[in-house]
Amino acid sequence: MKLKFSTKLFFTFLLFGTIILLFLGYFEYKIIEEKVKENSIKTFSSNIDAIKIKIKKIKKENKNIINSIERLNSIENMSNSKLLDYLKTIIDSHMNILEISILDKNYKVLLNATKDNKFEDKDYYKYLSSIDKNETYFSNIDLKTTNKDIVYPLVHSLKIAKKVDGYIIFLEININDLINSLKKFSYVIDKNNQIIFDKTNKYTWSKYYYPNINLKDNLTFLNEIVYKKELVFQNNYIYKFVDIDKNNYLIFLNSFENLNLNEFIDLYLYEILIVSILTLIISLVLSLLLTVPISNINEKLLIEKDSLYNSIKKKTLELDESLEIIDKHIMFLKMSKKHIIEDVSSYFCEIYGYQKEELLGQHYSILYSKDRYKQIKKEVFDKLPETKEWRGEVLAKKKDGEEYWVESYIKTDYEGTKLKSYTIIRKDISDNKKVEKLYEDLYYQIEQLNVIFQNVYSGISLIDLEGNIKKSNLAFCNMLGYKNDEITSINIFDLINTNNKNLLEKILKDLKDFGSISDMEFIFITKNEGEIYLNLSLKILPDRSNVVVVFNSLEDKRKLQELNQNLEQRVYEEVKKNIQKDKAHQEERLKNVKLTSIGTLAAGITHEINTPLTYLKGNFEMLQMDIDDVDDENLKNEMIESCTKISDAISRISVIVESMREMSQTSSEIKEKTNVFSTLVTSLTMAYNVSKQISRIYLNDNEFKLTNIKKDEMQFFAKIQKQRLEQVWIIIINNALDELKKIESYENRRLDIRIYEEDDFIITKFIDNAGGIKKEILAKIFEPFISSKEHSGMGIGLNIAKKIVDEQEGIMEAYNQDDGAVFEIKLQKAK
Numbered sequence: 001m002k003l004k005f006s007t008k009l010f011f012t013f014l015l016f017g018t019i020i021l022l023f024l025g026y027f028e029y030k031i032i033e034e035k036v037k038e039n040s041i042k043t044f045s046s047n048i049d050a051i052k053i054k055i056k057k058i059k060k061e062n063k064n065i066i067n068s069i070e071r072l073n074s075i076e077n078m079s080n081s082k083l084l085d086y087l088k089t090i091i092d093s094h095m096n097i098l099e100i101s102i103l104d105k106n107y108k109v110l111l112n113a114t115k116d117n118k119f120e121d122k123d124y125y126k127y128l129s130s131i132d133k134n135e136t137y138f139s140n141i142d143l144k145t146t147n148k149d150i151v152y153p154l155v156h157s158l159k160i161a162k163k164v165d166g167y168i169i170f171l172e173i174n175i176n177d178l179i180n181s182l183k184k185f186s187y188v189i190d191k192n193n194q195i196i197f198d199k200t201n202k203y204t205w206s207k208y209y210y211p212n213i214n215l216k217d218n219l220t221f222l223n224e225i226v227y228k229k230e231l232v233f234q235n236n237y238i239y240k241f242v243d244i245d246k247n248n249y250l251i252f253l254n255s256f257e258n259l260n261l262n263e264f265i266d267l268y269l270y271e272i273l274i275v276s277i278l279t280l281i282i283s284l285v286l287s288l289l290l291t292v293p294i295s296n297i298n299e300k301l302l303i304e305k306d307s308l309y310n311s312i313k314k315k316t317l318e319l320d321e322s323l324e325i326i327d328k329h330i331m332f333l334k335m336s337k338k339h340i341i342e343d344v345s346s347y348f349c350e351i352y353g354y355q356k357e358e359l360l361g362q363h364y365s366i367l368y369s370k371d372r373y374k375q376i377k378k379e380v381f382d383k384l385p386e387t388k389e390w391r392g393e394v395l396a397k398k399k400d401g402e403e404y405w406v407e408s409y410i411k412t413d414y415e416g417t418k419l420k421s422y423t424i425i426r427k428d429i430s431d432n433k434k435v436e437k438l439y440e441d442l443y444y445q446i447e448q449l450n451v452i453f454q455n456v457y458s459g460i461s462l463i464d465l466e467g468n469i470k471k472s473n474l475a476f477c478n479m480l481g482y483k484n485d486e487i488t489s490i491n492i493f494d495l496i497n498t499n500n501k502n503l504l505e506k507i508l509k510d511l512k513d514f515g516s517i518s519d520m521e522f523i524f525i526t527k528n529e530g531e532i533y534l535n536l537s538l539k540i541l542p543d544r545s546n547v548v549v550v551f552n553s554l555e556d557k558r559k560l561q562e563l564n565q566n567l568e569q570r571v572y573e574e575v576k577k578n579i580q581k582d583k584a585h586q587e588e589r590l591k592n593v594k595l596t597s598i599g600t601l602a603a604g605i606t607h608e609i610n611t612p613l614t615y616l617k618g619n620f621e622m623l624q625m626d627i628d629d630v631d632d633e634n635l636k637n638e639m640i641e642s643c644t645k646i647s648d649a650i651s652r653i654s655v656i657v658e659s660m661r662e663m664s665q666t667s668s669e670i671k672e673k674t675n676v677f678s679t680l681v682t683s684l685t686m687a688y689n690v691s692k693q694i695s696r697i698y699l700n701d702n703e704f705k706l707t708n709i710k711k712d713e714m715q716f717f718a719k720i721q722k723q724r725l726e727q728v729w730i731i732i733i734n735n736a737l738d739e740l741k742k743i744e745s746y747e748n749r750r751l752d753i754r755i756y757e758e759d760d761f762i763i764t765k766f767i768d769n770a771g772g773i774k775k776e777i778l779a780k781i782f783e784p785f786i787s788s789k790e791h792s793g794m795g796i797g798l799n800i801a802k803k804i805v806d807e808q809e810g811i812m813e814a815y816n817q818d819d820g821a822v823f824e825i826k827l828q829k830a831k
Contacts, residue, residue: 018279037256041238044254045231047184048240051252054178055244058158063136065090065097066162066169080111087113098144098157099172103128110167120146128161128168130247137161138245140190141175143205150208158244182252186237189251193222196250225251229400331406331426337419339364339381351428353399368397380410385419388412393429404430459534459551465508467492476551479534481527492549497523497531511540511547521554671719671808673830676762677755678711679722683729684753691733695740695749700756716755716762717830720808728801728812732766732823735797739770739821757829766823772816781814 072086087100091113099119102111107124131137137160144155156179160171179197182188188197195203195215206213216222224234227249232239239253326332332345341359349356352367359366365373372395380390389411396406407427413420459476463469472487480487480495493501500522507517516539524532533554540547627643630636684697684704691697697704700714733751740749752767773781782802798814805812811826 018276020279024275040254040256041231044185044238044240044252048242048252051178051181052242054181055242058173058175058178059136059138059160059244061094062160062171062173065094066136066160066171069100069102069169070162070164083111084113087111091115096174096177097171098155098174099170101170103168103170105163105166105168107168118146124168124170127159128163128170131161131163133163135163136245138248140192140244140248141179141196141250143208144172144174154205185252186255187219187251187253189222189225189253191249191251193225195219221253331428333359333424333426335364335422335424337421339422341366342421348426351398352396358399369403372397381422384410384412384422394426396426404428405433406430457552459553461492461549461551463492463547463549464545465511465547467504467508470546479526479532479551479553480524486527495524497525499523507538508547511538512544515540671721673717674720674722674725675712676716676718676720676725676764676827677714679726680729680753680755680764681709681711683726683733687730687733687737691737691751694737695746695751697733697751697753699753701752714755716757718762718808718827719830720827724804725808728804728825731797731801736766736768736770736821736823740768742770760829761826762829764825764827767817767820769818769820771819773814773821778814778816782812 069087069090072083083102087102091097091100097115099112099114101109101113101124103124104110107128109119109121109124112119127139128137139159142157142159144151144157154176156175157172158175160173162169182197183199185197186199187195187203190196193215195206198204198206203210203213203215203219206215221234221237225239226232227241229241236256237253238256239251241249241251243249327345327347329347330345331348331351332343333341333348334343335341341362341364344356344359346356349359352359368376376394380392384390389409391409392407394406394408395403397403405428407429409425411423413423457475459473459479461469461472461476468491469488472484474484477484477487482490493504496504503520504522507520511517516537518537520536520538522534522536524534526532535552535554537550538547627636627639630639680699684691684699685706688704688706699709702709736751740751743749748769750769752765754763754765754767756763782798802812805825805827808827810828813824815822815824
């Protein structure tokens with residue numbers, strides 16, 4: 001039988017009234033139930049605080065007792081009877097102390113005093129083996145036993161110990177007073193999930209009374225307990241971890257008090273009946289008045305219902321699914337324009353370590369340190385009304401104070417033209433930041449050490465005292481013609497001449513006494529059975545089992561000696577071959593030959609300087625390490641001051657040698673992308689010994705000295721031949737210095753070098769104040785045999801410089817400015 005709509009409407013209103021009634025009743029029930037729950041939590045927290053105070057008091061009192069024993073002048077020098085009397089006095093004056101024992105470092109009892117004068121040997125090693133020196137140890141709560149039997153009446157004990165020099169102080173105390181205060185909790189559990197106290201007395205001290213019971217099967221909440229600092233709500237339980245010390249803790253657990261539904265109905269039965277009658281009357285009146293108009297509306301709604309139902313259902317499911325995903329997996333927060341948090345996702349709370357209720361209604365600054373929030377407000381929120389949104393990386397703060405990185409997106413929400421709220425979505429990138437920083441630091445250090453190790457001119461090898469090679473750099477491998485993986489499987493005695501083996505064996509034995517031995521010459525056998533003369537320096541490492549060996553070839557020294565012997569003859573022969581050429585070409589050729597010879601000689605000299613310089617650096621660094629062991633502070637300070645001066649001198653030598661090495665390298669005919677600024681620094685270094693006697697030189701307004709300007713301090717890249725361009729700078733600098741000599745006062749002499757970019761060119765200017773170039777030779781200054789020098793110079797230097805610049809596809813000009821000459825070189829920037 002199909003009911004009329006009016007009948008349905010009547011029953012609908014009646015049902016609606018009933019639902020309202022049930023809702024109001026349920027709402028009231030929940031309010032009262034929540035109050036009961038809140039009271040349970042407050043009571044639990046209060047009881048926990050009381051327990052913490054008692055534990056803190058017990059720890060403080062007994063630490064003081066241990067400290068008083070420790071402060072005795074010398075336990076070792078006191079007689080046993082005197083010390084025992086002292087310990088008994090402490091026990092008599094403290095009702096809760098059961099035992100005081102003095103143990104040696106092997107956990108053997110030296111002296112013992114007990115409350116009942118009965119001593120039972122314990123497994124002290126079990127309690128004390130894991131504690132550190134001067135650390136006070138507190139055990140978990142346990143029952144006092146005699147011969148492994150429980151003492152009756154029950155005595156709850158806590159063991160306390162401290163390791164000091166040469167002995168251990170051990171206390172066992174009675175904490176029955178503390179245990180009596182545990183009766184306010186449902187359960188008290190130790191760190192091993194053993195029940196110490198059960199309010200029902202069913203499982204109290206279960207490990208003694210019910211050792212065969214599996215507590216986790218009978219008390220399932222034990223499987224869900226996870227160590228946390230704050231209060232934890234788990235199903236119908238609330239629990240809290242209370243630390244005894246860093247290794248031991250207790251878990252206090254209560255079940256929530258629940259409001260009995262029958263009691264609630266009995267309490268409010270009269271009110272429920274009154275509301276029910278009123279609901280019936282209201283439903284009847286509403287059905288009579290609204291049946292016809294609602295029926296008409298219902299007919300229209302039915303037409304639209306079917307078409308919208310499926311669409312609404314589908315969208316609702318999608319929306320619910322999206323909201324659930326956002327809540328569980330997205331860090332989402334919404335706050336008012338006054339920065340009060342209005343909504344926050346579960347995942348956001350999980351990451352920050354808050355409960356949702358702890359954040360709602362709080363100010364947004366709770367998520368930052370005070371200074372960081374001021375910075376965020378100034379840089380982000382003060383600008384958001386204009387930018388509407390912001391995206392960037394932010395250093396945030398968790399509840400426990402830990403700082404971590406997030407990627408944050410903030411969007412403003414408007415109601416019309418009025419700012420209503422902010423929506424914030426975050427992504428945790430803290431781990432990425434840590435890994436990135438760690439990787440960068442580690443990679444940089446490894447690369448730095450590896451580059452230094454592999455690129456020093458000297459061969460370096462790490463061997464043990466038996467001569468087994470553990471690691472070698474490329475320089476050592478190249479000296480002997482081996483690959484790195486080949487040489488690490490060879491013993492060093494197999495690489496040297498037979499006649500040298502006994503000497504090397506004696507040196508390795510003597511190293512333990514001397515620490516280091518330098519400048520020993522040995523004949524080594526290369527992979528292809530050839531002989532090579534090497535200079536060795538050895539130093540034993542602090543582990544006394546490994547040795548660092550530095551090898552330097554003596555072959556270059558021998559070749560240089562031969563080169564010096566034949567140098568004069570070779571120069572004579574070269575001059576003789578070209579004597580028929582025209583004079584200008586002859587002079588230019590002669591100069592190039594001399595420069596080449598000097599460059600070869602300089603390469604040998606720099607190598608010869610580098611070898612002792614390497615030893616000097618190494619031994620000097622070892623000397624500096626040994627200075628730290630000097631006891632005399634005045635002597636130590638004088639040595640440090642002297643070492644600083646020596647270190648500065650070594651640095652200056654190193655800079656000069658490096659510049660000589662660069663200048664003496666064979667010039668490549670291939671143009672390469674090169675930093676023009678670094679070529680200027682190299683050339684100025686080579687000219688420094690002369691220039692410092694003649695005039696101050698300024699590079700981009702900084703006075704040039706050997707150690708105050710680095711080659712990579714500025715970068716101006718051009719595609720050039722490096723050594724050829726350095727030759728140009730040397731020519732121009734020497735010409736300027738020759739002219740500056742004419743000025744009588746050193747203080748009035750000045751050479752400025754400026755380098756900068758302009759359009760597609762790198763421009764370098766050399767500006768002196770030596771009076772300028774004479775007008776009659778200015779126009780032909782770059783022609784051969786043109787010179788303004790009165791006593792020296794053929795006049796071909798600038799001509800050579802001009803040709804080199806032209807070869808680099810550059811432009812070289814000379815002109816006068818103010819009271820001096822300017823030489824300007826333009827080079828195209830590298831693309």
